[in-house]
Amino acid sequence: MWLNYLVNTYSFMTEHEKNTEDKILDAAKDVFQQKGMTGARMQEIADKAGINKALLHYYYRTKEKLFEKVFEIAFSLFIPKVKEMMSSDKPIFEKIEFFVENYLNLLQKHPYIPGFIISELNRNPKMLVSLIEKNVQLKEGNFLGILESQIKQEVDKGIVKPISAHNLMTNVISLCIFPIVARPILQGVLFDNDKKEFDVFLEQRRTFVKEYVINSIKA
Amino acid sequence: MWLNYLVNTYSFMTEHEKNTEDKILDAAKDVFQQKGMTGARMQEIADKAGINKALLHYYYRTKEKLFEKVFEIAFSLFIPKVKEMMSSDKPIFEKIEFFVENYLNLLQKHPYIPGFIISELNRNPKMLVSLIEKNVQLKEGNFLGILESQIKQEVDKGIVKPISAHNLMTNVISLCIFPIVARPILQGVLFDNDKKEFDVFLEQRRTFVKEYVINSIKA
DNA sequence: CATATCTTTGACCAGTTGGTTAAATTAAAT
DNA sequence: ATTTAATTTAACCAACTGGTCAAAGATATG
Missing domain, CATH: 1.10.10.60 (Homeodomain-like)
Structure with a gap:
């Protein structure tokens, strides 16, 4: 089997x-x-x-058991990747580059999963606690603390401007995921509902986001 | 009546x-x-x-008529504001400042509306076309074109770095809305599910996002 | 006061939905 | 080959859900 x-x-x-x-x-x-x-x-x-x-x-x-299984698969495909990708020992700029590239690839492959996760988590936030416990990797190793001290180091070296790890992570994730999750609205309001143009826009954003985030924290 | x-x-x-x-x-x-x-x-x-x-x-x-009414109210409370706020004749930095401040206020007052709009629009994207038609203001006046040429002007003056209006708008909106929409996940993964800490984080982000976006395009 | 119109209610209904069951079919084990 | 266990199916059911209806209260109008 x-x-x-x-x-x-x-x-x-x-x-x-x-x-x-x-x-x-x-x-x-x-x-x-x-x-x-x-x-x-x-x-x-x-x-x-x-x-x-x-x-x-x-x-x-039951329907609920089936749903939980599907949700768990979707969740563990997306969320642990965040920590996984940021936990190398590369310098910060390379980390960001690596993360944006790979996360945008993942998003292109599964564009509906983030919206799915957000919707269902909004409906029932309690699901999260048991799910985070199952993805033990998320808990262990405090990758935020490591990232934080790495930033401090590179700030001291005069390479990057000061920024909290929380803000940096939130920015990168927001800039990657939101345009996919809110695609209908953005495509409608900003691109007159032109699907092709929006695809071009997303493609162009691959390099844009990378450079934008890096330049924004370059000292 | x-x-x-x-x-x-x-x-x-x-x-x-x-x-x-x-x-x-x-x-x-x-x-x-x-x-x-x-x-x-x-x-x-x-x-x-x-x-x-x-x-x-x-x-x-019918349920559907009631839903449409509720959705329309939510939609017209949030979406036209984008254009409205960016359509003053302020310089670009002030525009961004104004937009971020006011949009974050709006979000604090109605934190569940963006998630609601995104979820339901994902379920049925067709809703959007008739809704954009109703909010005529959205169509008329091509605020993106105006913003685009304003940026070009200020680029020529050497005040801002080149950036497309599409990318600028997408960035600002993403950075404002996503942390609210994805609050359960971010709070869970980044803040160990500490509600108070996340509230502090959001409060601190009010000035952070403003400065971050402005500095990122400052020449 | 009487009448017509607008609001509100309790009882009811037909269609849908998640879930069950007993029996049939197929695959595995001896 | 025969028993045993794992899959698959058709028919069925109780609970729920959106929606209706006829009648009762209110409210306004003349």
């Missing part, structure tokens, strides 16, 4: 070849992300997975 | 004194913002408004 689990993730497999559990998870991901926990329908998930609704409940007893 | 509509918005009035229509709108705003269109229940809205469910349908025939 565990081998099967590894094998069936290859992308050249057809839907039919995947095992049922993965087909369910794939379908559930799509439906939950577009309609949210409350808007999703078990029947639609079953249909999209090409199975019976009873079979859905056979694998995941 | 229109007089009543003006009068009953005074904040010293008790819930009981407000007219039914406003009680409904208030209750609906709360419920829709917390649970979303699909998660909200007409019964809960009626209860919160202190009225019968049938009366709810008497004033707003």
Whole structure:
């Protein structure tokens, strides 16, 4: 089974070849992300997975359990990456460069996950505590403190302007994620709803954000 | 009736004194913002408004009509403000200062509206087109073009570094809104879920964001 | 006061939704 | 090959949900 689990993730497999559990998870991901926990329908998930609704409940007893699984996968795909990427021993500018590049790649691959996480966390913030506990890596190692002292060091060397690690992280993350999460509004208000133009804008932002953040803290 | 509509918005009035229509709108705003269109229940809205469910349908025939009204109010409270605030004839630095201060005030007063708008617009992006048409002010006057040429002027004067109006607007808006919209995550991951510390952080950000954006484009 | 209009209510309904169950089919183990 | 366990299905159900309706109170109008 565990081998099967590894094998069936290859992308050249057809839907039919995947095992049922993965087909369910794939379908559930799509439906939950577009309609949210409350808007999703078990029947639609079953249909999209090409199975019976009873079979859905056979694998995941309740809607809530299925949702939690999907949410957990989405969460651990995005959130721990933040710490992971900032925990190298590169100098600060390289760290930022690395983070922005890789996070924007991740966002391009999964553009709906951040909005999904934000929406559902807003509906029920309690979910977070148990989830942070599960992603133990998030707790251990106090990467913020390390980042903070690294900044202080480079400030002393006269390389960067003073800024708190909290503000720096918040800025970088905001500049990366918000344009994706708020795409409908920004595209509508700033780009007259021109999808192609907005895609160009996002592409151009890849280098822009990188340089912008770095220059903004360069001494 | 229109007089009543003006009068009953005074904040010293008790819930009981407000007219039914406003009680409904208030209750609906709360419920829709917390649970979303699909998660909200007409019964809960009626209860919160202190009225019968049938009366709810008497004033707003369907759930969707009620939702549209609430969404429209939320939308026109936030989005047109962007253009409005950037359309003065102040120099660019003052414009940014003015915008950040006022938008952060607005956000503090209505912290759940941006998340609400983003969530629901993600669920159904089509809503936007009809809504932008209703807020005609958004269309007329091409404030982006004006901002663009203002920047060019100040670049020529050697006051600011070159930046597109699109990027500038996106940055300012992202830095203002995202920390509010993603509060649960940022507070959880960056602040160990300490609500008070995060409030302090947001307060400190009021001046930080202002200075950060201005300094980042200062030549 | 009588009448017409506007508000409010309790009871009700049809469609939907998450979830169950018993039986059938397939795969695994001996 | 036969038993055992794991999958899959069709039919069903109780609870919930948006919405309706006829009648009762209010309020204004003449």
